[in-house]
Amino acid sequence: MIGYVLRRVAGALLVLFGLSVIVYALFYLAPRDPAVLTCGKGCTPERLAQVHAAMGLDESPVAQYGHFLQGLVAGRDFPAGPDVRHCPAPCLGYSFETDQPVTKLLADRLPVSASLAIGAEILSLAIGIGAGLLSGLRRFRFLDRVVNGLILAGYAVPVFLIGLFLLLLFCVRLQWLPFPQYVPLTTDPLAWAQNLLLPWTALAVIQSAGYARLTRAGVQQTLAEDYVRTARAYGLPERRIIRSRALRGALVPLVTLTAIDLAAIMASAVLTETMFGLPGVGQLLVGAVNQIDLPVVVGVTLLTGFLVVVANAIADLLYAAIDPRVQIR
Amino acid sequence: MRRTLPITFALTLLAGALAACQGGGNETSTAAFDPATCQGGTLPVLNQSGITHLDPARLYTSGGGNIPSLLFRTLTTRNRQAGEAGAKPAPDLATDLGTPSDGAKTWTYKLRSDIFFEDGSPITAGDVKYGIERSFAPELPGGAPYLRDWLTGAADYQGPYKQPEGITSIETPDDKTIIFKLSKPEGDFPYLATATQFAPVPKAKDKGADYEKHPVSSGPYMVESYEPKKTLNLVRNPHWSRTSDTLRYACPDRIEVTAGLDSAVINQRLQAGAGADANATTTDANVGPEQLAQLGNGGPLDKQVARGEFPSTTYLAFNTSKKPFDDERVRQALSYAINRTSVVNALGGSAVAGPSTTFLPPQKALGYTPYDYFPAGDAGNAAKAKELLAAAGQSNLSIELSHGNDDSEGIGPKVAAAVQDAFKQAGVTVTLNAIETATYRDVIGKPATQPALALSTWGADWPSGGPFLIPIFDGRQIITAGGNFNLAQYNDPAVNSEIDAINALTDPAAAQARWGALDAKLGKLALVIPLTHEKDVNLFGRNVKNAVPDGWRGQYDLSRVSVK
Numbered sequence: 001m002i003g004y005v006l007r008r009v010a011g012a013l014l015v016l017f018g019l020s021v022i023v024y025a026l027f028y029l030a031p032r033d034p035a036v037l038t039c040g041k042g043c044t045p046e047r048l049a050q051v052h053a054a055m056g057l058d059e060s061p062v063a064q065y066g067h068f069l070q071g072l073v074a075g076r077d078f079p080a081g082p083d084v085r086h087c088p089a090p091c092l093g094y095s096f097e098t099d100q101p102v103t104k105l106l107a108d109r110l111p112v113s114a115s116l117a118i119g120a121e122i123l124s125l126a127i128g129i130g131a132g133l134l135s136g137l138r139r140f141r142f143l144d145r146v147v148n149g150l151i152l153a154g155y156a157v158p159v160f161l162i163g164l165f166l167l168l169l170f171c172v173r174l175q176w177l178p179f180p181q182y183v184p185l186t187t188d189p190l191a192w193a194q195n196l197l198l199p200w201t202a203l204a205v206i207q208s209a210g211y212a213r214l215t216r217a218g219v220q221q222t223l224a225e226d227y228v229r230t231a232r233a234y235g236l237p238e239r240r241i242i243r244s245r246a247l248r249g250a251l252v253p254l255v256t257l258t259a260i261d262l263a264a265i266m267a268s269a270v271l272t273e274t275m276f277g278l279p280g281v282g283q284l285l286v287g288a289v290n291q292i293d294l295p296v297v298v299g300v301t302l303l304t305g306f307l308v309v310v311a312n313a314i315a316d317l318l319y320a321a322i323d324p325r326v327q328i329r
Numbered sequence: 330m331r332r333t334l335p336i337t338f339a340l341t342l343l344a345g346a347l348a349a350c351q352g353g354g355n356e357t358s359t360a361a362f363d364p365a366t367c368q369g370g371t372l373p374v375l376n377q378s379g380i381t382h383l384d385p386a387r388l389y390t391s392g393g394g395n396i397p398s399l400l401f402r403t404l405t406t407r408n409r410q411a412g413e414a415g416a417k418p419a420p421d422l423a424t425d426l427g428t429p430s431d432g433a434k435t436w437t438y439k440l441r442s443d444i445f446f447e448d449g450s451p452i453t454a455g456d457v458k459y460g461i462e463r464s465f466a467p468e469l470p471g472g473a474p475y476l477r478d479w480l481t482g483a484a485d486y487q488g489p490y491k492q493p494e495g496i497t498s499i500e501t502p503d504d505k506t507i508i509f510k511l512s513k514p515e516g517d518f519p520y521l522a523t524a525t526q527f528a529p530v531p532k533a534k535d536k537g538a539d540y541e542k543h544p545v546s547s548g549p550y551m552v553e554s555y556e557p558k559k560t561l562n563l564v565r566n567p568h569w570s571r572t573s574d575t576l577r578y579a580c581p582d583r584i585e586v587t588a589g590l591d592s593a594v595i596n597q598r599l600q601a602g603a604g605a606d607a608n609a610t611t612t613d614a615n616v617g618p619e620q621l622a623q624l625g626n627g628g629p630l631d632k633q634v635a636r637g638e639f640p641s642t643t644y645l646a647f648n649t650s651k652k653p654f655d656d657e658r659v660r661q662a663l664s665y666a667i668n669r670t671s672v673v674n675a676l677g678g679s680a681v682a683g684p685s686t687t688f689l690p691p692q693k694a695l696g697y698t699p700y701d702y703f704p705a706g707d708a709g710n711a712a713k714a715k716e717l718l719a720a721a722g723q724s725n726l727s728i729e730l731s732h733g734n735d736d737s738e739g740i741g742p743k744v745a746a747a748v749q750d751a752f753k754q755a756g757v758t759v760t761l762n763a764i765e766t767a768t769y770r771d772v773i774g775k776p777a778t779q780p781a782l783a784l785s786t787w788g789a790d791w792p793s794g795g796p797f798l799i800p801i802f803d804g805r806q807i808i809t810a811g812g813n814f815n816l817a818q819y820n821d822p823a824v825n826s827e828i829d830a831i832n833a834l835t836d837p838a839a840a841q842a843r844w845g846a847l848d849a850k851l852g853k854l855a856l857v858i859p860l861t862h863e864k865d866v867n868l869f870g871r872n873v874k875n876a877v878p879d880g881w882r883g884q885y886d887l888s889r890v891s892v893k
Contacts, residue, residue, distance in 0.1 A: 035470075036771045036811075040389050042474035042800070045810035050467035050487060081468050081490045081537015098381055098557040099538050108556070167594065172601040179598050179606065181587065277590045279559045287558070290767055 012309040019305045020068070020298055027294050028061040034096045034292040054079075055096060068093065068298070092302070093295035097288070102299035105284060110303070112182050113280040115192065116272065117265035119200040121258060124207035131208065132215025132250070137223075137242065147212065155209035163202045163275035170198060180276040199276040203269065207261060211254060218250025225249070248322060255318045259311035267304035362875045364578040367891035372581035372873075373609040374887065375595045379558035379588025384541035385528040386464035387471040391639075391790055392418075392523045392881045395612045396586060399563060399888055401528035402547040402574065404438055404457065404507075405519050407881040409576050409889060415880025416694030416792035417837070418519045419576060422452065422529070422547070426519040429835050433514035438522075440505045445568040446531060447546040454501040456529035462489045462496055464526040468538055473524050473790060481512045490537065514833035516840060520791035549579035549888065561586040578875075580891035596620050599868040600630060608892040609870040612884060616866040621680050624866070633868050635885045637878025640690040640797070641788035641863040643676070643739050645730075645748065646773075646816035647856060651781040653723055660855035662717035664703035665710045668751035672860045675743040682739075682861040688801070689848045690862040694792040694837070694880070698845030700852050714755035727758040731773065731780035733766035740784040741766070744860070748784070775811040776818070783816065788863075792881055794844020795832060802851055803828050817856040824851070 035052045036043065043051070052058050056067070056078075070076060071091035078085045078094060087093065092102035131151060135144040154162075170177045180198055183191040219242075222228060228245050232238075265272075270282035281300060288296035319326045374396070380388075385401050388394060392407035405426055408419035420426055423438040430437065444452040464472045466488025477484055481498040489495060498510040509518065521527075534545050543552050550563035563584040571579070595614040598606045600623075616624070616634065623630045645663075647654040654660055669684035676682040685691070686701040704710065718724055732745035742763060749759040762780060764772050773783045790796045800806055804820020807813055827847055834840040852859075865883040869876040872892055876885035 032765075032768050033771065037767060038470050040471040040474075041770070042814075043470070043812045044474065044477070044808065045812065046484070047467070047470070047474070047477070048811065051470045054467040054470070079468070080539060081463075081466065081488075082535060083537055083539070085539070099541075100557060108559075164593075167597070171603060172597065175603050178604055179594070274589070274591050275594065277587065277594065279589050283589055292767065 008309075008313050012306070012313075015309060016302055016305050019301050021065070023298050023301050024061065024065050024068070024294075027292075027297070030292075032292045033057075034294065037291055038096060092299040095288070095293055095296045097291045097293045097296070102295045105296060106281070106299055106303055109279060109281045109284050110266070111184065112273075112278050113266040113269070113282065115182075115185060115196055116199055116203070116269060116278060116280060117262050119193075119196055120203035120207060120265055121262050123200050123204040124211055124261075125254075125258065127204055128208035128211025129215050129247075129254070132212040133219060133242075133247070135212070136216035136219030136246075136250070148216075151209040151212045154205040157205070158271075159202055159206055160271050160275055162205050163199070163272060166198045166202055167275070180278065182278050196278075199272050199278060202275070203265065203272055210257065210261075214254050214257060215250045218253060219246045222246045222249030251322050252319060255315050255322065256312075259315035260308065263304065263307040263311045266307055267300060362891070364580070364889075367578055367580035367875070367893055368582065370581050370608060370892040371583040371585060371605070372887070372890065372892050373605055373870075374584060374586040375590055375598060375606075375609050375611050376586060376588045376613050377590060377592050377595065378613060379586070380561065381557060382471060382541050383544055383552070383555055383557070383561070384469060384538075385460060385525040385530065385544060386466070386469040387541070388525040389471055389473050390525055391788070393525055395882065395884060395887050396561070397525050398548065398886075399550045399577070399579075399584065400544060400546045400548045400552065401525050402444065402452075403525065403527040404522040405527075406523050406576060407879060409879050409881075409886050411877045412880045413693050416692060418523055418791075421523075421574070421576070422457065422527075423522075427522065429516070429518070433516050433518070433833050433835050434511045436509045436511070436515075436518045438507050438509075440507070441573060442505070443570065443573040444547065446529070447551040447566045447568055449568045450531065451504075452529045452547055453504040454507040455504065456531055457507055457527060458495065458499045458501050459489065459532050459535070460528050460530035461499060461526055462486070463530055463535065464488075465496070466490055466537075472526050473521075475521055475524075475790075476526065479511050479513070479515055479518075479521075481510045489532075513829065516832055516835040516837075517791065517793050517795050520793055523791065549574065549577050550584060558588050560588070577888035578891070579888060580875075580893065584887065590614075593617055593619070596868055599633065599870055602871045607870045607872045610873055610876065610885070610887065610890060611867060611869075612887065614867070615681065616868055618677065620868060621678065621866070624680070629871075630868070633871055633873075635865075635867050635869065635876050635878045637865045637867075637880075637883030637885075638690070638692065639788060639863050639865055639883030640692045640695055640792055641786060642685055642688055642690050642797075643672075643682075643744070643784070643786045643860045643863075644685075644688065645858040645860065646783050646785045647858075648779055648781045648783075648816060648818055649856060650818040653721075653726065653728070654781055656721050656723070657855060658717050658721035659723055659726070660858075661703055662714040662721070662723075662755065663752060663757070664855050664858050665705050665717065666714035666752050666755035666757065667705050667858055667860065668707075668709040668747065668754075669705065669860060670707045671747040671751060672744055675747040676739055676861060680866055681864050683864060685859040685862045687848060687852060688857055688859050689794060689797055689845065690789075692792060692880075694841065695789065695797055696794040696841035696844030696846075696848065698849050700849045702853055703855065709751045709754060711754040711756075714757075718755065718757070724756065725758075726756070727760070728752075728782055729760050729762050729780065731762045731764055731783040733769045733784070734763040735766050738766060738786065739861075739863075740769070740786055745784060748860075771811065773816060774808075774813045776807070776809050776813060779813075779816065785816065787814070793837065794841065794848065795828075798844060798847060798851070799828055802856070819854075819856050 039048050039051045075089040076087050076091050131147045135147040171179045180195045185192045268282050270286045273280040273283045285300040388397050402421045404423045405418040406421040408417050427436045427438050465486045483496050500508040546566045549569045551566040553562040553564045555561050592614040596617050673682045689695050689697050691697050733740045735741050736743050745761050752759050772778050800814040807815045831840050831843045874891045876890050879886050
């Protein structure tokens with residue numbers, strides 16, 4: 001078990017290191033200069049050179065990457081006018097665009113994205129597994145068709161269309177809900193849930209489709225297995241067969257997909273975030289890419305990589321818990 | 330916002346589907362607006378992009394900006410009048426618009442005695458000088474570049490952190506007097522003094538790059554909380570007084586700016602006006618097609634719209650140092666061929682853009698003088714264009730047109746396609762070259778990478794002919810290393826000396842006539858093809874009063890609206 005954990009941690013660090021190198025390399029291969037955007041309209045070449053130096057871009061890419069690694073491990077000092085700003089480890093630097101510490105930007109926005117992702121996943125799983133079971137058990141052929149049709153329809157509609165429809169229906173037409181704005185869970189749990197209800201629903205409409213299809217396929221496949229026939233032959237009640245055999249078999253692929261989706265929503269639900277005015281990580285990333293904001297792009301990439309690695313590790317542990325054939329060594 | 334396109338489209342569809350079931354809005358009160366009794370309430374501001382830097386040194390604004398002007402008083406400011414009367418500066422921290430001497434090379438300002446920072450300490454000339462010096466620091470980039478060029482010996486100054494001795498060409502003989510020594514006559518100095526770089530900064534409170542976390546207010550509001558690109562909450566500054574500042578009415582008790590919203594959602598919220606949205610405003614969301622369709626027919630939305638014009642021109646820029654645009658006949662032919670109606674439509678229709686045949690936009694303050702030397706009519710004069718091209722020996726002309734890769738700034742693929750189509754009628758084959766919008770100005774502003782033909786826009790930093798014509802046509806402004814705006818690569822000593830002569834004028838009316846005449850003279854050369862001028866259409870919530878667009882910026886002014 002300890003060996004397993006060590007191997008996973010080493011693998012994760014290697015992945016994150018590789019990611020940061022790739023992002024840095026891509027940044028310096030692209031013919032774009034962030035100092036031009038920072039310096040603004042009518043910036044003279046002399047001024048641009050000064051701004052370049054102030055942003056630390058006058059050093060070689062390798063030296064800059066070295067400083068970045070140093071900041072990550074030991075922290076860094078940044079000159080900033082009359083004072084020197086100290087950025088403690090793990091320091092991801094300051095945003096080129098807004099001059100804010102990248103760690104603070106991520107810490108500010110992660111709760112928003114996590115709220116969005118976790119709520120949307122719970123809703124998606126509830127709808128997806130429920131619908132998948134209903135149609136997978138083939139109790140009612142008609143219901144199977146209806147559920148399948150609805151699921152496909154949900155899957156096919158883009159999120160901004162669903163989002164706008166929900167906004168127009170519930171906020172403009174019926175006025176049951178205010179236009180969403182993020183309220184932290186710790187400030188007011190009720191307002192938090194109320195404001196996130198529409199974005200959760202919009203994402204769940206799309207996500208649950210995939211889960212339902214997986215559940216349906218898994219349930220059907222498991223029910224055809226020999227051990228289910230055996231269980232039936234032994235006279236086990238059907239309810240128990242479904243709960244501890246069929247569902248269990250269907251859950252394995254679902255766990256993987258959920259883990260990846262969770263990480264994906266946290267980092268890249270930019271359309272949903274913009275539509276519902278949620279200042280999440282996805283918005284941060286898109287803005288940073290447009291503004292050639294290297295420290296933020298690297299920060300978000302590392303965060304995303306980290307989340308994916310962690311989610312996968314948790315998924316692997318859950319496998320072992322769900323499927324007795326899987327063993328962690 | 331790159332994602333606006335599909336979202337806008339979808340919203341149009343859905344709004345149409347749901348419009349049938351919508352009820353009418355509340356009636357707006359028609360009682361006369363009284364600034365003495367307008368106080369109270371909370372004003373929400375719903376915006377797309379937030380303020381990236383709330384530091385007066387780093388803000389690049391026209392006339393001090395909308396939101397920044399709530400916090401920062403400057404030596405002068407825009408007078409906030411509606412229409413053409415609004416294109417003039419007015420004294421703010423200073424007692425008047427400044428006293429020129431030495432042929433407009435020296436400008437002297439006296440400060441008011443009743444001006445205070447938010448902590449109650451009096452604002453001194455030294456604070457104004459320090460604020461300007463900060464804007465030279467490379468740690469605080471982004472502000473307007475003019476002072477580096479105008480102030481004597483300031484081009485190499487690197488800000489008070491590296492050079493604490495300061496700029497010698499700004500003198501403060503006493504706490505209430507500030508004198509600027511310029512390297513050349515600048516009659517427009519009172520206009521430039523509206524920029525946020527002229528806001529006072531107390532040296533003791535300066536934290537360099539972190540100053541923007543809580544910039545010290547001199548205006549009617551101060552920062553309660555600020556998260557860049559997310560939220561900005563403003564509350565009343567107890568040391569600001571109505572008697573010392575009659576231009577800003579400062580009606581709401583509280584202003585809450587939310588950024589990061591989609592423009593389609595902003596307009597939808599302003600129109601629906603649910604709850605607090607009935608009091609809401611925006612400073613950066615232009616009205617979308619779904620609302621435009623409901624405007625102008627006497628419906629409820631017509632009471633929630635402000636229509637103004639920010640002086641700005643969209644144009645085609647020739648690089649006259651490159652073939653075939655070194656040939657005046659080719660430039661003239663293309664000027665005849667252009668179809669301005671299709672360009673206006675590509676920009677969103679006649680409500681948001683109007684056709685321009687002059688480089689100066691149609692504001693009197695800029696010296697607008699009508700001319701149309703190459704009449705293209707509404708749909709282009711392809712016959713005349715073909716004739717000129719044949720005379721130039723360019724009957725099978727193929728050219729490349731560079732443009733931005735998104736439509737948000739009006740120089741994107743839609744306008745480029747309209748131009749391509751018009752030129753095709755005249756037998757000219759146009760290939761399109763899309764350049765990423767974020768770096769577009771950088772690419773076309775470096776002569777080494779500048780394309781031969783590019784879509785461009787120019788807006789006035791203040792309403793005068795100078796900031797409109799000088800960067801574009803003054804041959805001494807051609808910068809080879811980058812940041813060049815003289816895309817024509819045009820350098821005529823006679824034009825340069827006329828520019829100097831007009832700059833020395835301190836009477837705006839006299840300058841206007843000369844700028845207009847200069848524009849008309851340059852227009853004959855077909856160095857650019859003017860396409861359109863900008864029109865601004867902004868919505869506001871149904872309870873918002875006095876949302877009158879000012880003549881300087883074309884938008885309603887937050888310092889004057891009321892939600893009471």
